[in-house]
Amino acid sequence: MTVRQSIVFNGDLGSGKSTVSVEIAKRLGLRRVSVGDLYRQMAQERQMTALQLNLHAELDQAVDGYVDQLQRDIAASGESLVMDSRLAWHFFTDALKVHMITEPTEAARRVLARPSGPAESYTSLEEARAKLRERSESERGRFIVRYGVDKARLRNYDLVCDTTRADPEQVIQHVIDVYEGRLGADVLRAGRPLLLLDPNRVYPTEDVSTLRGLWDADAAAETAGNGAEPEPEPLSIGYTGEYFFVVDGHRRLSAAVRAGLPMVAARLVAEVDEPVVGGISALDFFTAQARPGLIHDWEDAHGITLPLPEHALLSGGPVLAGEPGAGV
Numbered sequence: 001m002t003v004r005q006s007i008v009f010n011g012d013l014g015s016g017k018s019t020v021s022v023e024i025a026k027r028l029g030l031r032r033v034s035v036g037d038l039y040r041q042m043a044q045e046r047q048m049t050a051l052q053l054n055l056h057a058e059l060d061q062a063v064d065g066y067v068d069q070l071q072r073d074i075a076a077s078g079e080s081l082v083m084d085s086r087l088a089w090h091f092f093t094d095a096l097k098v099h100m101i102t103e104p105t106e107a108a109r110r111v112l113a114r115p116s117g118p119a120e121s122y123t124s125l126e127e128a129r130a131k132l133r134e135r136s137e138s139e140r141g142r143f144i145v146r147y148g149v150d151k152a153r154l155r156n157y158d159l160v161c162d163t164t165r166a167d168p169e170q171v172i173q174h175v176i177d178v179y180e181g182r183l184g185a186d187v188l189r190a191g192r193p194l195l196l197l198d199p200n201r202v203y204p205t206e207d208v209s210t211l212r213g214l215w216d217a218d219a220a221a222e223t224a225g226n227g228a229e230p231e232p233e234p235l236s237i238g239y240t241g242e243y244f245f246v247v248d249g250h251r252r253l254s255a256a257v258r259a260g261l262p263m264v265a266a267r268l269v270a271e272v273d274e275p276v277v278g279g280i281s282a283l284d285f286f287t288a289q290a291r292p293g294l295i296h297d298w299e300d301a302h303g304i305t306l307p308l309p310e311h312a313l314l315s316g317g318p319v320l321a322g323e324p325g326a327g328v
Contacts (some may be wrong), residue, residue: 005080006030007179008088010151011100013132014107016163017084020100020171025082027176033074035067035085086139089156090149096179099157099193100171103164103201104129154193154239154271159184162198165262174263187234187267195237195244195266199256202237202264203245203306204298205289211254211301235266238282243309245286247276257302287311 007024009017018034025032071091074081089097102110108129112122122128143151154160159178163171174196177183184194235249246253247269256264270282277285292312299306 005078006083006092006095007098007175008083008085008092008095009098009100010086010089010157011098011161012102012104012107013136014110015100015102016110016168016171017100019168020163020175021082021084023168023172024175027172028082028179030080030082032082032084035071035083035088086151087143087147090143090147096159096175097157098175099154099160101160101162101164103198104133106164108132152241154195154268157193158188159196160193160268161196162201162263164198164201166196166198167262170262184265187265190267193268194234195268196263197235197237197244197266199253199261199264200302200304201244201306202235202253203243203286203290203309204250204253204294205245205247205286206250207294208254208297208301211251233265235264236269237266238269238276238285239271240283240286240309241272243286243290245290247285254302257304 007021007028007030009021011017018036021032021034024030068087068091071083071085071088074083075088075091075093083092083095089095089099105125108122108125111132112125112128122131140151143149149156159175161171161174174183178188178194187194233249233252235252236247237249238245238247244266249266253264270276270285272283273281276282280288286309290309290312292308295306295308295312298304
């Protein structure tokens with residue numbers, strides 16, 4: 001069993017980083033440090049919201065400088081700990097780097113439901129979603145300019161976990177299993193990250209009619225497992241920077257959706273400009289393969305809804321399954 005020194009969490013606002021990191025620190029007997037709490041305290045002291053402090057930090061390097069030095073000092077100390085920070089993955093080397101994501105509206109709903117303070121409060125779901133996105137983009141741009149790193153690139157991390165439908169206990173146990181070497185070791189040896197994705201949010205790139213023979217309850221259960229663990233045989237996944245899509249493993253993905261699993265294990269084949277096959281980038285592959293009709297057929301077959309990507313909305317072609325020219 002291989003155990004890394006520390007666990008560092010980064011991810012979407014509202015993805016559950018605080019809940020998960022607090023409990024993991026308790027179970028592993030490690031100290032937890034939250035940079036988010038520190039920023040909120042700094043915002044309160046300056047009588048700013050969290051977003052205002054982020055925008056201010058774009059102009060005043062002293063804001064980030066203090067927090068950066070704190071993280072460097074902790075990383076250099078050699079202490080094993082749990083770190084909740086959007087940039088700790090950049091400062092820590094010998095650590096399990098966990099990136100948590102969730103569907104934006106669900107993230108806004110969670111943030112809106114929790115107790116608010118002067119540094120972070122919203123009046124509606126729409127405002128929360130818009131402000132969370134603006135805050136995240138402010139951080140991303142600042143990190144690119146100041147550190148030359150992009151927090152949105154999944155290759156920065158060892159584990160990417162979609163918490164949209166997973167409960168905290170499932171996420172906590174999977175992170176600990178990865179930390180202690182019981183889950184995902186083969187994927188991480190071959191090239192990080194290990195992905196634990198919500199199967200209901202993964203797009204197909206293959207005609208759903210090829211899966212018809214799989215659709216009975218026994219076959220779905222056999223393919224997807226018993227639901228207690230993520231998918232035993234990882235899917236091969238591409239990522240556009242916004243959407244996850246299947247490169248190989250449509251049958252396993254279909255079975256996971258039909259079995260109602262909140263997470264399925266996968267390996268990242270390519271993201272954004274990395275080639276999927278034949279020199280074709282992840283972005284171009286998804287644009288060419290994920291046609292409107294194909295997506296609608298997948299939705300109808302599985303009883304789920306996948307937002308149409310921008311390229312599908314702008315394609316000008318038919319978007320209803322069964323119409324001439326729809327994905328087949």
